[in-house]
Amino acid sequence: MKWSNSLIPTLKEVPAEAEAKSHVLMLRAGLIRKLGSGAYTYLPAGFRIINKIIAIVREEMDRAGAAEVLMPAIWPIELLKESGRLEAFGEDLIRFTDRHNRKGILAPTHEEVITSLVRDNLSSYKQLPINLYQIQTKFRDEVRPRFGVLRTREFLMKDAYSFDSSQEGLQKSYDAMYDAYCRIFDRCGLEYVIVEAESGAMGGSRSQEFMVQSDIGDDKYVECSDCGYAANIEKAELGPPPPQDPKDSPDPELRETPTPNAQTIEEVSAFLNVPPSSLIKTLLYEADGHALAVLIRGDHELNENKLSNLLEGADISPANDALINKITGAPVGFAGPVGLAGDVEIIADSSVMNVHNGVTGANKADTHLTGVTPQKDFKPDRIADIRVAADSDPCPQCDGKMQMHHGIEIGHVFQLGTKYSDALGATFLDGKGNEKPYIMGCYGIGINRIAAASVETFADNDGLVWPPGIAPWKVAVLCLNTDNTQLFEAAEHVYNQLLSVGIDPILDDREERPGSKFKDADLLGFPVKVIIGRGYEKKGLYELQVRKTGETLDVEEDKLIPTVQKILKSL
Protein backbone atom coordinates (compact mmCIF):
# COMPACT_ATOMS: atom_id res chain seq x y z
CA MET A 1 0.00 0.00 0.00
CA LYS A 2 1.16 3.48 -0.79
CA TRP A 3 0.45 5.97 1.95
CA SER A 4 -0.93 8.47 -0.54
CA ASN A 5 -3.58 5.97 -1.60
CA SER A 6 -4.81 5.29 1.90
CA LEU A 7 -6.69 7.38 4.42
CA ILE A 8 -4.65 7.73 7.58
CA PRO A 9 -5.69 10.96 9.28
CA THR A 10 -3.19 11.22 12.13
CA LEU A 11 -3.67 13.81 14.85
CA LYS A 12 -1.01 15.77 16.66
CA GLU A 13 -3.30 16.75 19.46
CA VAL A 14 -5.11 14.52 21.91
CA PRO A 15 -8.84 14.33 21.17
CA ALA A 16 -10.87 15.59 24.13
CA GLU A 17 -13.22 12.63 24.20
CA ALA A 18 -10.53 10.03 24.82
CA GLU A 19 -9.17 9.03 28.18
CA ALA A 20 -7.73 5.53 27.88
CA LYS A 21 -4.36 5.06 26.23
CA SER A 22 -5.70 2.78 23.55
CA HIS A 23 -8.57 5.13 22.78
CA VAL A 24 -6.30 8.17 22.46
CA LEU A 25 -3.73 6.44 20.32
CA MET A 26 -6.16 4.65 18.04
CA LEU A 27 -7.78 8.01 17.32
CA ARG A 28 -4.46 9.81 16.93
CA ALA A 29 -3.07 7.14 14.63
CA GLY A 30 -6.09 7.43 12.38
CA LEU A 31 -7.27 3.87 13.06
CA ILE A 32 -10.79 4.64 14.22
CA ARG A 33 -13.36 7.44 14.29
CA LYS A 34 -16.46 7.56 16.43
CA LEU A 35 -19.88 7.68 14.84
CA GLY A 36 -21.95 7.68 18.03
CA SER A 37 -21.67 6.40 21.56
CA GLY A 38 -20.10 2.95 21.43
CA ALA A 39 -19.96 2.78 17.62
CA TYR A 40 -16.75 3.23 15.65
CA THR A 41 -15.66 3.27 12.04
CA TYR A 42 -12.43 1.43 11.34
CA LEU A 43 -10.37 3.36 8.80
CA PRO A 44 -8.02 1.51 6.45
CA ALA A 45 -5.13 1.05 8.87
CA GLY A 46 -7.45 0.09 11.73
CA PHE A 47 -9.41 -2.33 9.59
CA ARG A 48 -6.20 -4.01 8.45
CA ILE A 49 -5.40 -4.73 12.10
CA ILE A 50 -8.85 -6.20 12.62
CA ASN A 51 -8.42 -8.32 9.51
CA LYS A 52 -5.02 -9.56 10.64
CA ILE A 53 -6.58 -10.69 13.90
CA ILE A 54 -9.49 -12.32 12.10
CA ALA A 55 -7.13 -14.18 9.78
CA ILE A 56 -5.25 -15.65 12.73
CA VAL A 57 -8.46 -16.60 14.51
CA ARG A 58 -9.83 -18.24 11.38
CA GLU A 59 -6.67 -20.22 10.71
CA GLU A 60 -6.52 -21.57 14.23
CA MET A 61 -10.21 -22.38 14.42
CA ASP A 62 -10.00 -24.26 11.16
CA ARG A 63 -6.86 -26.04 12.37
CA ALA A 64 -8.80 -27.11 15.48
CA GLY A 65 -11.47 -28.68 13.30
CA ALA A 66 -14.18 -26.04 13.64
CA ALA A 67 -16.30 -25.13 10.61
CA GLU A 68 -17.25 -21.55 9.83
CA VAL A 69 -20.83 -20.38 9.37
CA LEU A 70 -22.55 -17.01 9.28
CA MET A 71 -25.74 -16.45 11.23
CA PRO A 72 -28.17 -13.54 11.08
CA ALA A 73 -27.83 -10.52 13.31
CA ILE A 74 -31.57 -9.93 13.03
CA TRP A 75 -33.68 -12.22 15.15
CA PRO A 76 -37.35 -12.68 15.82
CA ILE A 77 -37.76 -11.98 19.51
CA GLU A 78 -39.49 -15.35 20.04
CA LEU A 79 -36.17 -17.15 19.78
CA LEU A 80 -34.98 -15.57 23.00
CA LYS A 81 -38.29 -16.24 24.71
CA GLU A 82 -37.91 -19.90 23.86
CA SER A 83 -34.61 -20.19 25.71
CA GLY A 84 -35.82 -18.00 28.55
CA ARG A 85 -33.07 -15.45 28.07
CA LEU A 86 -35.26 -12.49 27.16
CA GLU A 87 -35.34 -11.61 30.84
CA ALA A 88 -31.65 -12.29 31.34
CA PHE A 89 -30.60 -9.84 28.65
CA GLY A 90 -33.35 -7.35 29.40
CA GLU A 91 -32.28 -3.78 28.75
CA ASP A 92 -29.09 -4.87 27.04
CA LEU A 93 -31.06 -5.93 23.98
CA ILE A 94 -31.40 -3.61 21.03
CA ARG A 95 -34.97 -4.10 19.89
CA PHE A 96 -36.88 -3.06 16.81
CA THR A 97 -40.25 -3.45 15.20
CA ASP A 98 -40.45 -4.12 11.48
CA ARG A 99 -43.00 -2.87 8.93
CA HIS A 100 -45.28 -5.80 9.68
CA ASN A 101 -45.20 -4.86 13.32
CA ARG A 102 -43.13 -7.90 14.20
CA LYS A 103 -40.81 -7.58 17.13
CA GLY A 104 -37.16 -8.26 16.56
CA ILE A 105 -33.81 -7.85 18.19
CA LEU A 106 -30.25 -7.38 17.04
CA ALA A 107 -28.40 -10.47 18.19
CA PRO A 108 -26.34 -10.10 21.35
CA THR A 109 -24.94 -13.65 20.92
CA HIS A 110 -25.99 -16.78 19.05
CA GLU A 111 -26.54 -19.83 21.25
CA GLU A 112 -30.21 -20.07 20.29
CA VAL A 113 -29.63 -19.89 16.54
CA ILE A 114 -26.86 -22.45 16.49
CA THR A 115 -28.75 -24.82 18.77
CA SER A 116 -31.88 -24.74 16.66
CA LEU A 117 -29.79 -25.10 13.51
CA VAL A 118 -28.14 -28.24 14.81
CA ARG A 119 -31.44 -29.51 16.22
CA ASP A 120 -33.06 -29.27 12.79
CA ASN A 121 -30.19 -30.64 10.75
CA LEU A 122 -28.42 -33.27 12.81
CA SER A 123 -29.92 -36.32 14.37
CA SER A 124 -27.34 -39.01 15.00
CA TYR A 125 -24.45 -39.51 17.37
CA LYS A 126 -22.54 -40.63 14.27
CA GLN A 127 -22.40 -37.02 13.13
CA LEU A 128 -20.87 -35.86 16.39
CA PRO A 129 -18.80 -34.16 17.58
CA ILE A 130 -19.15 -30.97 15.61
CA ASN A 131 -17.92 -27.45 16.26
CA LEU A 132 -19.35 -24.49 14.35
CA TYR A 133 -18.10 -20.94 14.55
CA GLN A 134 -18.66 -17.53 13.06
CA ILE A 135 -17.16 -14.07 13.15
CA GLN A 136 -20.07 -11.68 13.52
CA THR A 137 -21.07 -8.31 14.83
CA LYS A 138 -22.90 -8.54 18.14
CA PHE A 139 -25.20 -5.86 19.47
CA ARG A 140 -25.67 -4.95 23.11
CA ASP A 141 -27.07 -1.74 24.46
CA GLU A 142 -24.31 -1.39 27.04
CA VAL A 143 -25.18 0.68 30.08
CA ARG A 144 -22.04 2.64 29.53
CA PRO A 145 -19.88 2.20 26.46
CA ARG A 146 -16.36 3.29 27.29
CA PHE A 147 -12.67 3.35 26.54
CA GLY A 148 -13.06 3.60 22.80
CA VAL A 149 -13.17 0.20 21.26
CA LEU A 150 -13.00 -1.74 24.55
CA ARG A 151 -16.67 -1.61 25.45
CA THR A 152 -18.95 -0.74 22.56
CA ARG A 153 -22.54 -1.29 21.59
CA GLU A 154 -21.62 -3.26 18.51
CA PHE A 155 -18.49 -5.34 18.35
CA LEU A 156 -16.95 -8.20 16.46
CA MET A 157 -16.96 -11.52 18.17
CA LYS A 158 -15.75 -14.91 17.12
CA ASP A 159 -18.17 -17.34 18.69
CA ALA A 160 -17.87 -21.09 18.43
CA TYR A 161 -20.23 -23.80 19.65
CA SER A 162 -19.39 -27.45 20.15
CA PHE A 163 -21.87 -30.32 20.20
CA ASP A 164 -20.94 -33.61 21.79
CA SER A 165 -22.66 -36.81 22.75
CA SER A 166 -20.85 -37.25 26.07
CA GLN A 167 -19.20 -35.32 28.86
CA GLU A 168 -15.85 -36.81 27.84
CA GLY A 169 -16.44 -35.58 24.32
CA LEU A 170 -17.22 -32.11 25.59
CA GLN A 171 -14.00 -32.13 27.59
CA LYS A 172 -12.08 -32.97 24.42
CA SER A 173 -13.81 -30.24 22.42
CA TYR A 174 -13.18 -27.78 25.24
CA ASP A 175 -9.51 -28.71 25.48
CA ALA A 176 -9.12 -28.27 21.74
CA MET A 177 -10.59 -24.78 21.93
CA TYR A 178 -8.44 -23.94 24.93
CA ASP A 179 -5.34 -24.92 22.97
CA ALA A 180 -6.51 -23.01 19.90
CA TYR A 181 -7.05 -19.92 22.02
CA CYS A 182 -3.54 -20.10 23.40
CA ARG A 183 -2.18 -20.33 19.87
CA ILE A 184 -4.33 -17.43 18.71
CA PHE A 185 -3.32 -15.08 21.50
CA ASP A 186 0.31 -16.14 21.23
CA ARG A 187 0.29 -15.35 17.52
CA CYS A 188 -1.31 -11.98 18.27
CA GLY A 189 1.67 -11.30 20.51
CA LEU A 190 -0.41 -10.81 23.64
CA GLU A 191 0.58 -11.45 27.23
CA TYR A 192 -2.40 -13.07 28.90
CA VAL A 193 -3.54 -14.91 32.00
CA ILE A 194 -6.07 -17.73 32.01
CA VAL A 195 -8.40 -17.46 34.97
CA GLU A 196 -11.09 -19.67 36.42
CA ALA A 197 -14.48 -18.04 35.94
CA GLU A 198 -18.08 -18.30 37.01
CA SER A 199 -20.31 -19.58 34.29
CA GLY A 200 -23.05 -17.32 35.66
CA ALA A 201 -26.15 -16.67 33.61
CA MET A 202 -24.69 -18.57 30.65
CA GLY A 203 -25.38 -21.73 32.55
CA GLY A 204 -23.10 -24.72 32.64
CA SER A 205 -20.08 -25.76 34.61
CA ARG A 206 -16.42 -25.25 33.71
CA SER A 207 -15.48 -21.82 32.46
CA GLN A 208 -12.21 -20.01 31.96
CA GLU A 209 -11.40 -16.52 30.79
CA PHE A 210 -8.39 -15.19 28.92
CA MET A 211 -7.34 -11.89 30.44
CA VAL A 212 -4.83 -9.24 29.52
CA GLN A 213 -3.71 -7.40 32.62
CA SER A 214 -4.55 -3.70 32.42
CA ASP A 215 -5.57 -1.05 34.91
CA ILE A 216 -8.47 0.02 32.72
CA GLY A 217 -9.82 -3.52 32.45
CA ASP A 218 -13.44 -3.97 33.51
CA ASP A 219 -12.75 -7.33 35.10
CA LYS A 220 -10.90 -8.18 38.26
CA TYR A 221 -9.03 -11.36 38.98
CA VAL A 222 -6.62 -12.67 41.58
CA GLU A 223 -3.45 -14.53 40.81
CA CYS A 224 -1.07 -16.43 43.07
CA SER A 225 2.54 -15.73 42.19
CA ASP A 226 3.69 -18.91 43.92
CA CYS A 227 1.58 -21.61 42.28
CA GLY A 228 -0.07 -19.74 39.42
CA TYR A 229 -3.66 -20.20 40.57
CA ALA A 230 -5.72 -17.48 38.91
CA ALA A 231 -9.43 -16.79 39.08
CA ASN A 232 -11.96 -14.16 38.25
CA ILE A 233 -13.00 -12.23 41.34
CA GLU A 234 -16.51 -13.69 41.00
CA LYS A 235 -15.10 -17.17 41.29
CA ALA A 236 -11.90 -16.97 43.31
CA GLU A 237 -11.77 -19.39 46.19
CA LEU A 238 -9.81 -18.57 49.31
CA GLY A 239 -7.35 -20.51 51.37
CA PRO A 240 -8.02 -20.88 55.10
CA PRO A 241 -7.67 -17.64 57.06
CA PRO A 242 -4.24 -17.28 58.69
CA PRO A 243 -4.17 -18.93 62.14
CA GLN A 244 -5.41 -16.79 64.94
CA ASP A 245 -2.90 -15.00 67.12
CA PRO A 246 -2.98 -16.42 70.61
CA LYS A 247 -5.25 -14.24 72.66
CA ASP A 248 -3.27 -11.96 74.90
CA SER A 249 -6.37 -10.91 76.75
CA PRO A 250 -9.46 -12.72 77.97
CA ASP A 251 -12.63 -12.40 75.97
CA PRO A 252 -13.87 -8.86 76.33
CA GLU A 253 -17.14 -8.03 77.95
CA LEU A 254 -20.16 -7.80 75.67
CA ARG A 255 -21.85 -4.45 76.00
CA GLU A 256 -24.35 -2.23 74.25
CA THR A 257 -23.07 1.06 72.93
CA PRO A 258 -25.23 3.87 71.62
CA THR A 259 -24.30 4.78 68.05
CA PRO A 260 -26.67 7.53 66.98
CA ASN A 261 -26.60 8.35 63.26
CA ALA A 262 -24.06 5.63 62.57
CA GLN A 263 -25.28 2.85 60.31
CA THR A 264 -22.81 2.19 57.55
CA ILE A 265 -19.49 0.47 58.13
CA GLU A 266 -17.63 3.74 57.61
CA GLU A 267 -19.83 5.64 60.03
CA VAL A 268 -19.69 3.03 62.77
CA SER A 269 -15.97 2.54 62.28
CA ALA A 270 -15.35 6.26 62.59
CA PHE A 271 -17.77 6.75 65.48
CA LEU A 272 -16.35 3.95 67.65
CA ASN A 273 -12.83 4.45 66.37
CA VAL A 274 -12.30 0.79 65.45
CA PRO A 275 -11.02 -0.53 62.10
CA PRO A 276 -13.62 -1.90 59.66
CA SER A 277 -11.99 -5.33 60.04
CA SER A 278 -13.28 -5.47 63.62
CA LEU A 279 -16.85 -4.94 62.50
CA ILE A 280 -19.11 -7.85 61.62
CA LYS A 281 -21.64 -6.95 58.93
CA THR A 282 -24.93 -8.77 59.13
CA LEU A 283 -26.63 -9.03 55.74
CA LEU A 284 -30.14 -10.36 55.73
CA TYR A 285 -31.16 -12.45 52.75
CA GLU A 286 -34.07 -14.44 51.57
CA ALA A 287 -33.32 -17.81 50.01
CA ASP A 288 -36.18 -19.83 48.56
CA GLY A 289 -38.52 -18.54 51.22
CA HIS A 290 -36.41 -18.73 54.34
CA ALA A 291 -34.42 -16.02 56.02
CA LEU A 292 -30.64 -15.91 56.27
CA ALA A 293 -28.32 -13.76 58.32
CA VAL A 294 -25.03 -13.61 56.48
CA LEU A 295 -22.00 -12.47 58.46
CA ILE A 296 -19.09 -10.79 56.71
CA ARG A 297 -16.19 -8.82 58.12
CA GLY A 298 -16.61 -5.06 57.72
CA ASP A 299 -13.74 -4.74 55.26
CA HIS A 300 -14.97 -7.64 53.10
CA GLU A 301 -17.67 -8.09 50.52
CA LEU A 302 -20.19 -10.90 50.17
CA ASN A 303 -19.88 -13.07 47.06
CA GLU A 304 -23.47 -13.94 46.20
CA ASN A 305 -22.32 -16.66 43.82
CA LYS A 306 -20.55 -18.49 46.61
CA LEU A 307 -23.52 -18.07 48.92
CA SER A 308 -25.88 -19.37 46.27
CA ASN A 309 -23.58 -22.33 45.56
CA LEU A 310 -23.40 -23.10 49.27
CA LEU A 311 -27.20 -23.23 49.27
CA GLU A 312 -27.18 -25.61 46.33
CA GLY A 313 -28.00 -22.97 43.78
CA ALA A 314 -30.91 -21.41 45.67
CA ASP A 315 -32.21 -18.10 44.40
CA ILE A 316 -31.07 -15.54 46.90
CA SER A 317 -32.02 -11.92 47.23
CA PRO A 318 -31.45 -9.26 49.85
CA ALA A 319 -34.29 -9.09 52.34
CA ASN A 320 -36.59 -6.11 52.02
CA ASP A 321 -36.92 -3.54 54.77
CA ALA A 322 -40.13 -5.06 56.12
CA LEU A 323 -38.55 -8.48 56.54
CA ILE A 324 -35.46 -6.94 58.14
CA ASN A 325 -37.70 -5.18 60.62
CA LYS A 326 -39.52 -8.38 61.37
CA ILE A 327 -36.35 -10.41 61.90
CA THR A 328 -34.38 -7.90 63.93
CA GLY A 329 -37.10 -5.83 65.50
CA ALA A 330 -35.03 -2.80 64.59
CA PRO A 331 -34.72 -0.37 61.73
CA VAL A 332 -32.41 -1.22 58.82
CA GLY A 333 -28.77 -0.71 59.68
CA PHE A 334 -28.59 -2.26 63.13
CA ALA A 335 -28.85 -5.98 62.46
CA GLY A 336 -26.57 -8.32 64.37
CA PRO A 337 -26.25 -12.06 64.98
CA VAL A 338 -26.53 -11.91 68.76
CA GLY A 339 -29.96 -12.96 69.94
CA LEU A 340 -31.57 -13.28 66.52
CA ALA A 341 -34.97 -14.95 66.34
CA GLY A 342 -34.71 -18.72 66.05
CA ASP A 343 -35.86 -19.41 62.48
CA VAL A 344 -33.08 -17.43 60.89
CA GLU A 345 -30.14 -19.43 59.61
CA ILE A 346 -26.83 -17.76 60.43
CA ILE A 347 -24.08 -18.26 57.88
CA ALA A 348 -20.68 -16.78 58.66
CA ASP A 349 -17.70 -16.23 56.44
CA SER A 350 -14.64 -18.06 57.81
CA SER A 351 -12.79 -14.83 58.48
CA VAL A 352 -15.54 -13.63 60.80
CA MET A 353 -14.69 -16.34 63.29
CA ASN A 354 -11.27 -14.80 63.87
CA VAL A 355 -12.61 -11.40 64.82
CA HIS A 356 -11.65 -10.52 68.37
CA ASN A 357 -13.44 -7.82 70.33
CA GLY A 358 -15.86 -7.34 67.45
CA VAL A 359 -18.64 -4.88 66.79
CA THR A 360 -22.07 -5.78 65.43
CA GLY A 361 -25.50 -4.27 65.26
CA ALA A 362 -27.56 -4.77 68.44
CA ASN A 363 -30.92 -5.33 66.70
CA LYS A 364 -31.97 -2.10 68.32
CA ALA A 365 -32.17 1.37 66.87
CA ASP A 366 -29.03 3.50 67.15
CA THR A 367 -27.20 0.80 69.08
CA HIS A 368 -24.27 -1.53 68.40
CA LEU A 369 -22.70 -4.29 70.48
CA THR A 370 -19.01 -4.11 71.25
CA GLY A 371 -16.75 -6.78 72.67
CA VAL A 372 -18.44 -9.42 70.54
CA THR A 373 -16.76 -12.84 70.54
CA PRO A 374 -17.81 -15.36 67.87
CA GLN A 375 -18.90 -18.77 69.14
CA LYS A 376 -19.36 -17.35 72.64
CA ASP A 377 -21.87 -14.60 71.86
CA PHE A 378 -23.36 -16.20 68.75
CA LYS A 379 -23.06 -19.56 67.02
CA PRO A 380 -23.32 -19.66 63.26
CA ASP A 381 -25.22 -22.57 61.75
CA ARG A 382 -22.65 -22.72 58.98
CA ILE A 383 -19.16 -21.35 58.46
CA ALA A 384 -17.87 -21.16 54.90
CA ASP A 385 -15.91 -19.19 52.32
CA ILE A 386 -18.57 -16.82 51.05
CA ARG A 387 -16.78 -13.54 50.46
CA VAL A 388 -15.23 -11.85 47.48
CA ALA A 389 -11.49 -12.30 47.30
CA ALA A 390 -9.33 -9.26 47.94
CA ASP A 391 -5.71 -8.33 47.38
CA SER A 392 -3.22 -10.40 49.47
CA ASP A 393 -5.77 -13.07 50.34
CA PRO A 394 -4.47 -16.61 50.96
CA CYS A 395 -4.26 -18.86 47.91
CA PRO A 396 -6.62 -21.88 47.99
CA GLN A 397 -4.00 -24.15 46.42
CA CYS A 398 -0.77 -23.33 48.22
CA ASP A 399 0.64 -21.27 51.09
CA GLY A 400 1.07 -18.20 48.91
CA LYS A 401 -0.84 -14.98 48.74
CA MET A 402 -2.89 -13.81 45.78
CA GLN A 403 -2.58 -10.42 44.13
CA MET A 404 -5.54 -8.66 42.62
CA HIS A 405 -5.37 -7.30 39.08
CA HIS A 406 -7.63 -5.62 36.59
CA GLY A 407 -7.92 -7.33 33.26
CA ILE A 408 -9.38 -7.01 29.79
CA GLU A 409 -11.33 -10.13 28.91
CA ILE A 410 -10.31 -11.11 25.38
CA GLY A 411 -11.68 -14.62 25.32
CA HIS A 412 -13.64 -17.15 27.27
CA VAL A 413 -14.39 -20.84 27.06
CA PHE A 414 -17.48 -22.38 28.64
CA GLN A 415 -18.74 -25.87 29.17
CA LEU A 416 -22.44 -25.23 28.72
CA GLY A 417 -23.76 -28.74 29.16
CA THR A 418 -27.37 -29.20 28.13
CA LYS A 419 -28.86 -25.84 29.09
CA TYR A 420 -29.70 -24.78 25.54
CA SER A 421 -30.29 -28.20 24.05
CA ASP A 422 -32.80 -28.87 26.85
CA ALA A 423 -34.51 -25.51 26.46
CA LEU A 424 -34.80 -25.82 22.69
CA GLY A 425 -35.40 -29.56 22.52
CA ALA A 426 -32.22 -30.25 20.57
CA THR A 427 -31.57 -33.97 20.72
CA PHE A 428 -29.80 -36.73 18.84
CA LEU A 429 -30.18 -40.49 18.85
CA ASP A 430 -27.44 -42.40 20.61
CA GLY A 431 -26.19 -45.86 19.60
CA LYS A 432 -29.06 -47.52 21.43
CA GLY A 433 -31.73 -45.41 19.84
CA ASN A 434 -32.28 -43.17 22.86
CA GLU A 435 -32.97 -39.47 22.47
CA LYS A 436 -30.31 -37.40 24.21
CA PRO A 437 -29.75 -33.66 24.45
CA TYR A 438 -26.55 -32.34 22.90
CA ILE A 439 -23.80 -31.55 25.36
CA MET A 440 -22.59 -28.16 24.36
CA GLY A 441 -19.67 -25.83 24.83
CA CYS A 442 -19.30 -22.26 23.71
CA TYR A 443 -16.19 -20.24 23.06
CA GLY A 444 -15.88 -16.51 22.42
CA ILE A 445 -13.17 -14.09 21.37
CA GLY A 446 -13.53 -10.30 21.33
CA ILE A 447 -11.81 -9.32 18.10
CA ASN A 448 -11.75 -5.55 18.67
CA ARG A 449 -10.55 -6.02 22.21
CA ILE A 450 -7.47 -7.86 21.05
CA ALA A 451 -6.40 -4.73 19.21
CA ALA A 452 -7.17 -2.46 22.17
CA ALA A 453 -5.52 -4.80 24.68
CA SER A 454 -2.40 -4.94 22.55
CA VAL A 455 -2.24 -1.15 22.50
CA GLU A 456 -2.78 -0.92 26.25
CA THR A 457 0.07 -3.36 26.79
CA PHE A 458 2.67 -2.27 24.28
CA ALA A 459 2.22 1.37 23.31
CA ASP A 460 4.85 3.87 24.45
CA ASN A 461 5.26 7.65 24.49
CA ASP A 462 5.79 7.80 20.74
CA GLY A 463 2.68 5.85 19.91
CA LEU A 464 1.63 2.33 19.01
CA VAL A 465 3.95 -0.66 18.95
CA TRP A 466 2.45 -3.61 17.08
CA PRO A 467 3.58 -7.18 17.35
CA PRO A 468 4.32 -8.16 13.70
CA GLY A 469 1.46 -10.67 13.66
CA ILE A 470 -1.24 -7.99 13.84
CA ALA A 471 0.58 -4.86 12.59
CA PRO A 472 -1.38 -3.04 9.89
CA TRP A 473 1.83 -3.17 7.83
CA LYS A 474 4.93 -4.97 8.96
CA VAL A 475 7.38 -2.58 7.32
CA ALA A 476 7.19 1.14 6.51
CA VAL A 477 9.41 2.38 3.71
CA LEU A 478 10.14 6.05 4.29
CA CYS A 479 11.29 8.06 1.32
CA LEU A 480 12.60 11.17 3.02
CA ASN A 481 12.55 13.35 -0.06
CA THR A 482 10.07 12.53 -2.78
CA ASP A 483 11.43 15.32 -4.99
CA ASN A 484 14.70 13.47 -5.31
CA THR A 485 14.12 10.91 -8.08
CA GLN A 486 17.11 8.86 -7.05
CA LEU A 487 15.67 8.43 -3.54
CA PHE A 488 12.15 7.89 -4.74
CA GLU A 489 13.12 5.20 -7.20
CA ALA A 490 15.20 3.45 -4.57
CA ALA A 491 12.23 3.56 -2.17
CA GLU A 492 9.89 2.11 -4.77
CA HIS A 493 12.41 -0.59 -5.51
CA VAL A 494 12.61 -1.59 -1.85
CA TYR A 495 8.84 -1.49 -1.62
CA ASN A 496 8.48 -3.83 -4.60
CA GLN A 497 11.11 -6.19 -3.26
CA LEU A 498 9.32 -6.42 0.06
CA LEU A 499 6.04 -7.06 -1.73
CA SER A 500 7.61 -9.82 -3.79
CA VAL A 501 8.75 -11.69 -0.68
CA GLY A 502 5.31 -11.28 0.87
CA ILE A 503 6.24 -8.89 3.64
CA ASP A 504 3.39 -6.39 3.43
CA PRO A 505 4.98 -2.93 3.31
CA ILE A 506 3.58 0.59 3.27
CA LEU A 507 5.44 3.19 1.23
CA ASP A 508 5.37 6.69 2.65
CA ASP A 509 5.36 8.54 -0.65
CA ARG A 510 3.82 11.73 0.71
CA GLU A 511 5.41 15.09 0.10
CA GLU A 512 6.03 15.56 3.78
CA ARG A 513 9.11 16.61 5.62
CA PRO A 514 11.21 13.84 7.17
CA GLY A 515 10.14 14.75 10.71
CA SER A 516 6.47 14.17 9.94
CA LYS A 517 7.20 10.82 8.35
CA PHE A 518 9.21 9.63 11.32
CA LYS A 519 6.56 10.79 13.77
CA ASP A 520 3.70 9.23 11.84
CA ALA A 521 5.53 5.93 11.38
CA ASP A 522 6.23 5.77 15.11
CA LEU A 523 2.66 6.74 15.95
CA LEU A 524 1.29 3.98 13.71
CA GLY A 525 3.69 1.50 15.28
CA PHE A 526 5.06 -0.35 12.26
CA PRO A 527 7.52 -2.96 13.58
CA VAL A 528 10.30 -1.99 11.15
CA LYS A 529 11.12 1.17 9.21
CA VAL A 530 13.33 1.22 6.14
CA ILE A 531 14.65 4.75 5.71
CA ILE A 532 15.88 5.98 2.38
CA GLY A 533 17.51 9.36 2.78
CA ARG A 534 20.91 10.81 3.48
CA GLY A 535 22.61 7.45 4.01
CA TYR A 536 21.41 6.18 0.65
CA GLU A 537 22.36 9.38 -1.13
CA LYS A 538 25.90 9.38 0.25
CA LYS A 539 26.80 5.71 0.61
CA GLY A 540 24.00 3.70 -0.92
CA LEU A 541 23.00 2.40 2.50
CA TYR A 542 19.51 1.71 3.84
CA GLU A 543 18.77 2.48 7.43
CA LEU A 544 16.62 0.08 9.43
CA GLN A 545 14.85 1.09 12.61
CA VAL A 546 13.16 -1.32 14.97
CA ARG A 547 10.13 0.29 16.59
CA LYS A 548 10.06 -1.84 19.70
CA THR A 549 13.71 -1.47 20.70
CA GLY A 550 14.66 1.77 18.98
CA GLU A 551 17.63 -0.08 17.52
CA THR A 552 18.96 1.24 14.18
CA LEU A 553 21.37 -0.26 11.66
CA ASP A 554 22.66 0.57 8.18
CA VAL A 555 22.63 -2.20 5.61
CA GLU A 556 23.66 -2.63 2.01
CA GLU A 557 21.18 -3.49 -0.65
CA ASP A 558 21.86 -7.22 -0.88
CA LYS A 559 21.48 -7.64 2.89
CA LEU A 560 18.31 -5.58 3.16
CA ILE A 561 15.57 -8.14 2.68
CA PRO A 562 17.22 -10.95 4.70
CA THR A 563 17.90 -8.51 7.53
CA VAL A 564 14.32 -7.29 7.59
CA GLN A 565 13.11 -10.89 7.62
CA LYS A 566 15.45 -11.72 10.45
CA ILE A 567 14.32 -8.76 12.54
CA LEU A 568 10.62 -9.52 12.01
CA LYS A 569 11.18 -13.11 13.04
CA SER A 570 12.92 -12.02 16.23
CA LEU A 571 10.07 -9.76 17.38
Next chain:
RNA sequence: CGGGGCGUAGCGCAGCCUGGCUAGCGCGCGUGCUUUGGGAGCACGAGGUCCCGGGUUCGAAUCCCGGCGCCCCGACCA
Protein backbone atom coordinates in the same frame (compact mmCIF):
# COMPACT_ATOMS: atom_id res chain seq x y z
C1' C B 1 -30.17 4.93 36.81
C1' G B 2 -27.29 8.50 40.45
C1' G B 3 -23.13 12.25 40.54
C1' G B 4 -19.83 15.64 37.74
C1' G B 5 -18.53 18.06 33.18
C1' C B 6 -18.74 19.46 28.10
C1' G B 7 -21.14 21.06 23.19
C1' U B 8 -18.03 27.72 19.37
C1' A B 9 -14.11 25.98 11.91
C1' G B 10 -11.64 19.10 10.52
C1' C B 11 -8.94 18.78 15.74
C1' G B 12 -7.57 21.30 20.55
C1' C B 13 -9.44 25.54 22.94
C1' A B 14 -10.63 31.10 24.45
C1' G B 15 -14.86 34.31 24.56
C1' C B 16 -20.19 33.38 28.24
C1' C B 17 -19.88 35.27 34.73
C1' U B 18 -20.86 41.32 33.61
C1' G B 19 -25.56 40.76 26.39
C1' G B 20 -23.25 45.32 22.00
C1' C B 21 -18.31 46.53 16.26
C1' U B 22 -16.76 41.96 11.12
C1' A B 23 -16.79 35.65 16.94
C1' G B 24 -10.97 34.88 18.13
C1' C B 25 -6.21 31.76 19.00
C1' G B 26 -3.10 27.27 18.04
C1' C B 27 -2.87 22.91 14.98
C1' G B 28 -4.55 21.14 10.40
C1' C B 29 -6.14 22.65 5.21
C1' G B 30 -5.16 25.67 0.10
C1' U B 31 -1.60 28.89 -2.88
C1' G B 32 3.41 31.01 -3.46
C1' C B 33 8.54 31.49 -2.10
C1' U B 34 12.34 29.57 1.00
C1' U B 35 13.50 25.00 3.55
C1' U B 36 14.40 19.27 3.62
C1' G B 37 16.95 13.39 9.01
C1' G B 38 12.50 13.73 14.25
C1' G B 39 5.65 17.15 13.55
C1' A B 40 9.90 23.99 9.22
C1' G B 41 9.66 29.72 8.20
C1' C B 42 7.33 33.85 5.92
C1' A B 43 3.21 35.80 3.16
C1' C B 44 -1.64 35.43 1.45
C1' G B 45 -6.20 32.62 1.80
C1' A B 46 -10.50 29.26 2.46
C1' G B 47 -13.36 27.40 6.26
C1' G B 48 -18.69 28.87 11.47
C1' U B 49 -26.93 26.81 11.52
C1' C B 50 -21.59 29.39 18.22
C1' C B 51 -25.78 21.51 19.46
C1' C B 52 -31.42 22.16 18.61
C1' G B 53 -36.16 24.65 19.84
C1' G B 54 -38.60 28.38 22.42
C1' G B 55 -38.41 32.83 25.53
C1' U B 56 -36.46 37.71 27.52
C1' U B 57 -34.29 42.06 25.02
C1' C B 58 -33.60 47.48 20.57
C1' G B 59 -29.82 43.56 20.36
C1' A B 60 -28.23 36.67 22.54
C1' A B 61 -22.42 32.37 21.54
C1' U B 62 -23.39 35.11 26.23
C1' C B 63 -29.37 35.51 30.30
C1' C B 64 -34.00 32.07 31.17
C1' C B 65 -36.94 27.44 29.99
C1' G B 66 -37.17 22.82 27.44
C1' G B 67 -34.81 19.11 24.52
C1' C B 68 -30.74 16.38 22.16
C1' G B 69 -25.77 14.63 21.93
C1' C B 70 -21.05 13.40 24.08
C1' C B 71 -17.27 12.45 27.99
C1' C B 72 -15.75 11.09 33.06
C1' C B 73 -16.90 8.68 38.06
C1' G B 74 -20.27 5.20 40.30
C1' A B 75 -23.99 1.29 39.89
C1' C B 76 -24.33 -2.60 35.95
C1' C B 77 -21.59 -6.05 32.78
C1' A B 78 -23.83 -13.44 29.64
